[in-house]
Amino acid sequence: MIRVVIAEDQQMLRGAFASLLKFETDIEVLAEASDGKQAWEAIQxxxxxxxxxxxxMPLISGLELAELIRRANLPCKIMIVTTFARPGYLKKAIDAQVDGYLLKDEPIDFLIESIRKVMKGERVVSTDLAATLFMKEENPLSEREIEMLRLTKIGMTTDDISKALYLTKGTVRNYLSSAIQKLEAESRQQAVQIADEKGWL
Known part of the structure; x- marks a missing residue:
C-alpha cells in the first residue's frame, strides 16, 4: 500500500485528487492539507x-516544504504539482531533489502512475515542464543588482541596504532602479518576483 499525504490550497482540486486516489486499491490517502504548515504537521x-x-501554498510553499523534508531526512518521496511551467521553479525543484514535478492539467491517470513510478525510485517530470529547462533566458542583472533584489526580498529597505553594504541611499536606489528597468517591472517587489521566478536570485 502506497501511503500518501496531499497538500493543495484549492479545496475543490484537493478533494478531487483525494477522491480519485481513494479508488486505487494500492494507494491510501492518509491526510489532506490546505496549507504548508498543516502539510508539514501531517507529514511528521x-x-x-x-x-x-x-x-x-499559504504559510509554507511546496518547494520550502520539500527542503524541510530533505533537511529532516524523512524518507518520503516528494511530488510537486503546479500550474506554472517556469524554469526558475523547476530548477529549485531539482535542487530540492523532488521525485516528481507535474502540471496540474495532466490527466489524473498520469498523476496516479507517477505516484507508482516514484515509489519504484523513478523520477517523473511533465513533458511541458521538462521543455522549460531548455528555455533558460540570459540573466541581464549584474551581481550588485542581484544582491539588492535578494536583500529587498528578505524585507530590507533602501536605508537598511545602504547601512549593511556601506553604500549611499542614492547608489542603492540606482541599482534597484536599473534592475527594475532591465526586468521591465513596475516596482522593486515585482522585480524581485520576476527574478525569483526565473531562478536568478
Whole structure:
C-alpha cells in the first residue's frame, strides 16, 4: 500500500485528487492539507511514502516544504504539482531533489502512475515542464543588482541596504532602479518576483 499525504490550497482540486486516489486499491490517502504548515504537521505525524505538494501554498510553499523534508531526512518521496511551467521553479525543484514535478492539467491517470513510478525510485517530470529547462533566458542583472533584489526580498529597505553594504541611499536606489528597468517591472517587489521566478536570485 502506497501511503500518501496531499497538500493543495484549492479545496475543490484537493478533494478531487483525494477522491480519485481513494479508488486505487494500492494507494491510501492518509491526510489532506490546505496549507504548508498543516502539510508539514501531517507529514511528521503520518510519515507517508509519498507527499503530493502544491507549489504555491499559504504559510509554507511546496518547494520550502520539500527542503524541510530533505533537511529532516524523512524518507518520503516528494511530488510537486503546479500550474506554472517556469524554469526558475523547476530548477529549485531539482535542487530540492523532488521525485516528481507535474502540471496540474495532466490527466489524473498520469498523476496516479507517477505516484507508482516514484515509489519504484523513478523520477517523473511533465513533458511541458521538462521543455522549460531548455528555455533558460540570459540573466541581464549584474551581481550588485542581484544582491539588492535578494536583500529587498528578505524585507530590507533602501536605508537598511545602504547601512549593511556601506553604500549611499542614492547608489542603492540606482541599482534597484536599473534592475527594475532591465526586468521591465513596475516596482522593486515585482522585480524581485520576476527574478525569483526565473531562478536568478
Amino acid at each position: 505525524k503520518h510519515q507517508p511514502d509519498v507527499c503530493v505538494l502544491d507549489i504555491e
